Amino acid sequence: MKTNLVAVLIFAALLNPLACAGRKPAVYKKTKPLMDTLVTITVVANSEGEAEKAIDAALSAIDRFSSLINFFSDQSELARINREAGIRPVRVSPDTLGVIERAIFIAEKSGGAFDPTIGPEIRMWDFLKKIRPSDASIREKLGLVNYRDILIDRDKSTVFLRRKGMMLDLGGIAKGYAADMALENLKQNNIAAGLVAAAGDIRAFGLKPDGTPWTIGIKNPRQKGDADELIARARLTGKAISTSGDYERYFIEDGRRYHHLLDPRTGYPSAGCRSVTVISDSGLYADGFSTAVFVSGPEKGMKLVAEAGVDAVIIDRDGGIHTTPGLKGLVAFEDNH
Amino acid sequence: MKTIIRSTTCADRLLFLLLVLASCAGIFISREAVSQSSDVLIEVNGKAAYTFPLTTDRLVTVDGPCGPTVVEIRERKVHVREASCPNRLCLKEGWISKGVIVCLPNRIVVTVGGGSAGSPRGVDAVTG
Numbered sequence: 001m002k003t004n005l006v007a008v009l010i011f012a013a014l015l016n017p018l019a020c021a022g023r024k025p026a027v028y029k030k031t032k033p034l035m036d037t038l039v040t041i042t043v044v045a046n047s048e049g050e051a052e053k054a055i056d057a058a059l060s061a062i063d064r065f066s067s068l069i070n071f072f073s074d075q076s077e078l079a080r081i082n083r084e085a086g087i088r089p090v091r092v093s094p095d096t097l098g099v100i101e102r103a104i105f106i107a108e109k110s111g112g113a114f115d116p117t118i119g120p121e122i123r124m125w126d127f128l129k130k131i132r133p134s135d136a137s138i139r140e141k142l143g144l145v146n147y148r149d150i151l152i153d154r155d156k157s158t159v160f161l162r163r164k165g166m167m168l169d170l171g172g173i174a175k176g177y178a179a180d181m182a183l184e185n186l187k188q189n190n191i192a193a194g195l196v197a198a199a200g201d202i203r204a205f206g207l208k209p210d211g212t213p214w215t216i217g218i219k220n221p222r223q224k225g226d227a228d229e230l231i232a233r234a235r236l237t238g239k240a241i242s243t244s245g246d247y248e249r250y251f252i253e254d255g256r257r258y259h260h261l262l263d264p265r266t267g268y269p270s271a272g273c274r275s276v277t278v279i280s281d282s283g284l285y286a287d288g289f290s291t292a293v294f295v296s297g298p299e300k301g302m303k304l305v306a307e308a309g310v311d312a313v314i315i316d317r318d319g320g321i322h323t324t325p326g327l328k329g330l331v332a333f334e335d336n337h
Numbered sequence: 338m339k340t341i342i343r344s345t346t347c348a349d350r351l352l353f354l355l356l357v358l359a360s361c362a363g364i365f366i367s368r369e370a371v372s373q374s375s376d377v378l379i380e381v382n383g384k385a386a387y388t389f390p391l392t393t394d395r396l397v398t399v400d401g402p403c404g405p406t407v408v409e410i411r412e413r414k415v416h417v418r419e420a421s422c423p424n425r426l427c428l429k430e431g432w433i434s435k436g437v438i439v440c441l442p443n444r445i446v447v448t449v450g451g452g453s454a455g456s457p458r459g460v461d462a463v464t465g
Contacts, residue, residue, distance in 0.1 A: 031437060032383040033444045042461065059383070128424055200464040208461070219465025233460060243465035277464060 025209045030055045035066045035175060035198060043186060043194035044209055054189035058182040058196065065178055068096050069170050071119070078168055082119065086164030089153060097157055099170055099177050099284070100150065106173070106288040107147035110304055114292035115264035119167025120144045127260055130251040138267035141165075145264050175201040176242055176287025183283070196283075200243050203283045204236040213237040218331070221245050221274035221315055231321075232313060232333045234279065242286035244294040245275035263295050272297025273316055279327065280310040298322050377415050378448040379408060391415070391434075391449065401443030408447055415449050 028051030031040040041058055045051035070076040077092045084090050092100075103116040120141040124133035149162035161168065175198035182196040183203045193206020195214055204214040213235040220231040234241060246269070250259035263270040276294040280286040289310055293301035298316040305312040305324055313331060314322040323331065345353070379387040379399055386399060389410060396418070397408045404421030414434050417427040422442035430438045435450040 031439075031446060031448070032380075033439065033441050033446060034383075036441065038439055038441070038446075040462070195462055197462045202462050202464055204461075214461045215459065217460035217463040217465075219463060221465070230460070230463070241464050245465050248465075275465060 027209060028052070028055070030059070032059050034059065034062050035070075035178060036072075037175065037199040039178070039182075039199075040197045041182060041186070041194065042197075043191045044206060045191060051191075054186050054191045057189055058185040061185045062178045062182050062198070065095055065181055066174075068093055069099065069174050071169050071171065078170060081159050081161060082167045085161035085166040089151070089156070089158035089160035091156065091158050094157065095181075097152070097154070097159065099173060100159055100168065101152060101154075102177075102284055103170060103173055103288065104147050104150060104152070106285070106292055109308060110289075110292035110296060112147065112264055113295040113300075113304070114172060114288055115145055115147045116168050116170055116172065117145050117147055117150065117161070117166055118172075118262060118264050119169040120165060121262055121264070121267045122169055122171075122260065123167070125258075125260070125262075127249040127251055127258070130253065132253065132258055142267050145267070172291040173284050173288040175199060176240065176283035176285070179203040179240065179283035179287075201240075201283060201287045202242070203240045205238055207237055216241050218243060218277050218313060219245065219247075219275070220334075221247050222319070223247075228334070230334055231315070232331050234277075234327075234331045236279070236330065239279050239281060240283040240286040241277060241279050242283070242290040243275055243277040244290040246273070246294075247275070261291060261294050270295040270297070271317060273301070273314055274319065275315045276301065277313040278305070278310050279312070279330070280308075285310060376449075377408075377410055380446040380448070382444040383446075399445055401440065401445050403443040406440055406443050406445050415447060417447070 025044050025046055027042060028045055028048060029040060029042045031038055039059065039062055041055045043051050043054055068076055069078045071078060073079060077096045081090045106114045107116065121138065124137060125131060144163060144166045149166060151160040151162060178198050179196040179201050180203060183205060186194055196203045202216055207213060214237060216234045216236055217230040218232040218234060220228050223229050244261055246257060246259040246261060248260065250257055259269045261270050262268065273294050276290050278286045278290040278293060280289065289308055293304055293312055293314065296304050298314050301314055302322055311324040311326040316322065377389045377391055378385060379397065381399060381401055387397060389395060391410060391413050394411045398405050399408060406417060406421065407419035409416055409418040414432040416432045417430065417438055420427050420440060422440050427438055427440040433449055438447040
């Protein structure tokens, strides 16, 4: 009787569909407000528990990094660097140092079209309240914008801004780097496929459960309704994608569009493009170069893209589309374009 | 297998039937659990603060760093009714029956139906 009962129990357990539940890879997603934006992490995992553990760890990593480089928090390493500008070098963590070094690299490569010392200029604008600084104050603060005045001592792990009043703002690359960081964290937690999206700065890795790459929509910079929200779709794996657009933070005054992508060499919004999307192996470079290419304008931007070894979709000020040959087969444009 | 079936008693077969029924019930129970994702989840600063069924109309006041945000559930739809954040973009999101409403300054995320709005655009994420 006992043997029979055991046999029946084993048989029933084999029939029980719940015994196998949770083993099939599925897509899990979580969103959290971090870095003054929304960070969404999507993973392919065998169970909700496994996914949640990995996602939470990756979000915590972003949170920690964000507290180091937050422009608006007095406690951040970035705020200390800015406070001590012209006074003394500030010792920082390897993450902060690494981001600043890479920011300087992008600044050099782009001839200053991207400049992390744009802080004094950008803080004078308020795009929500439609506040535009006077021409005189833009000119005055321009003297404080120059990436060559960031002095790094790698041995001592210090950063020094040469002149008082200088301000680092890493907003142009921090989200891309955060996506890189979160991705590494997910991989350490044995996640083989997923998406990290710090707003529009996205890193994709692995494949979806159906074996296809991730599809990332590229926003139409002059969207009129729901039907034309996207201008193109990119099918990606093992890549990062970022977009800089003149429609994200802007206001229109006297028929002119004032947006947040300032040219560090003039202090005014750059007018050559509507949007620039960069696809790269690294989130940080996709993020940084999308800003650099936007500010450079379509012609110089295409040269910069080739030199930097990244791919790009540039929508110029007239709506013209410029793409690099490397995107063939990866990016499909919508019918309305 | 035949030997096993032949050697079972009525009680064994009854037990077997019960186990099979319990297994099937498990499917429905788990489906019921999954269907709870159509509830309204309100998170403050990344932590789940409330979960309510979408089927019951109610007003919920949630406190965030900027002050109170009033979320309304009515006729299986959700919107932010009052907000104390500076830009009030969450108010402009309107009524949703699936998807996410976010108030960044107040660090409040309202997720309806598990968050995915069914991806009508057929994309996994959007850049720009």
